Amino acid sequence: MSRVRVLAATLMITIAGAVVAMLPAGPATAADCVTPWQSSAVYTGGMTASYNGHNWRAKWWTQNETPGAADVWADQGTCGGSTPSPGTCTYPNWTAGTWYDTGAIVRYTNGNYYIAEHGNPGYDPTISTWYWDPYACSGGGTTPPPTNPGGFVVTEAQFTQMFPSRNGFYTYQGLVAALSSYPAFATTGTDTVRRQEAAAFLANVSHETGGLVYITEINRGTYCDLSQPYGCPAGAANYYGRGPIQLSWNFNYKAAGDALGLPLLTNPWLVETDAAVAWRTALWYWNTQTGPGTMTPHNAMVTGAGFGETIRSINGSLECNGGNPGQVQSRVTAYQQFVQILGTTAGANLYC
Template identity: 40%
Template sequence: MRFWALAVSSLFLSYVLLCSCLSNNCNGGTTNGGVGDIITKALFEKMLPHANTDSCHAKGFYTYEAFIAAAKSYPAFATTGSDEIRKREVAAFLGQTSHETTGGTGWKPSDGPYYWGYCYNKEQNPPKDYCQQSTRYPCAAGRNYCGRGPMQLSWNYNYGQYGETIGRKNDLLQDPDQLIKNATMAFEAALWFWMTPQSPKPSCHDVMVGNWHGDGEGRLPGYGEITNIINGGIECNKGQIPEGEDRIGYYKRYCEMLRVGYGENLDCYHQKSYAIVLLVNSM
């Protein structure tokens, strides 16, 4: 009887260990869970300590719940590859969007500039209306398609293309401020930009998960390529500039908080920038 009990106990333990290996990959791979497995609400709020304070214009807008809900619309985000790759992609997304929405530049905050992400949800004092004449994505009279949301989505054709994916193209072109009325939609728009290649640019996602290996023109895989995709015409191939340093500073801080290495090619200081390209189908 004692031997039978020991055998059953051993069999049960083996089953538990097997299930654990199957779900967590015993060879050091990935759990392939959602973005919530990578970043908890507590960590998200620690990364963005001022986002819900009176110091930030967008106080209370960017919530963890909205981020997680939006990520469900793009299931490959932060679920592709090893846990290292997944963490690095989250750090890269938050690093770039923190720079885009930063409230930490232009002064010397006591805790440093890389604690002030997600302070804005709309571009301040836009220099133009960001309207590119288009029959497919026509600009509405009096509307400004300036930066909104975490990625500061700009230009009528980007609002139109994202709008098409959710069946609300005309709504967004008529009222681009919808992106600052709905935090989940704002995060979805940012993730749409992140996940979608716009030739000749690869998607930010493909760069960070290793699906893009360079283009033979001096552009290399790494965080610097993400900067090139987002704002290369202004920031890349111009040597070391404060904007690039700010993007990298946020990224490094988040990598350290997620306990993952930075990877290679963090800047685009000497990387050929992309010319402003309008998709043929956006005209």
């Protein structure tokens, strides 16, 4: 069954100018200040910055919004002195199955720290981004995750070159944060295969979203299968396409949410408000779903079946076998452009 629908009208994130709030008095002994806030920088949920003698943590995506603005930045207390030095954090190690209240801070097995945004029974912080956000220790700890962690074959500069007009919602940082959910993505096989898979994924994403411009469907359909025992608790009209691969239908939101540890069936809006969640749903489909095809898009690329089979798995029932050659060509053209940016070749079997 095809899961992709007509592209949605962009949910452009427009936030009113921030008003700097009066800063509350801090404790007598201030923590060290983290990296100073920059108005031009993009901050995603969990990132920190110092401003006006306080450390602040972004609750979600923000740019040009002064720390202190209501509902955007969380005050982490007064600060003073140098930026953090590693090795002095004393937060406990995360333990699966342990209950964590909102605000709890833990050290995960990857050495990074996370803060509970919602109480949870020990969900994996690298997967359950509804419950956990990255946290920078104000007293030290690990350095922030690198811009290009794990040797991801697409740099931020290349990502920007691929999507020069993208919506600010689709951040490179959000994509990077999502990679840990499916570590085999773009890390399997030779360097050529890894680059081809990344290019194939991003080419299909580009086609689905008009170059990472659209977040939700333009003409929103009603994708509620009431035969499912869990129904449509968010409302029958609210399972429209969202995100990089336009996730739609209640059963897909249920399956993706279960796989990622997110409440997507009851809160599908997470896919259009949290960049990392949006990217995770796209990677979920890419790595685990065959759709109308016979293999996952990930397997199509790492086994040599070719780019054409990724199209079949995403929207092949409508586009392949002569169904819509113009749409197929649009995907292939994007793929050919992206492999060139990544310095590799497109390989065989481009069409379906």
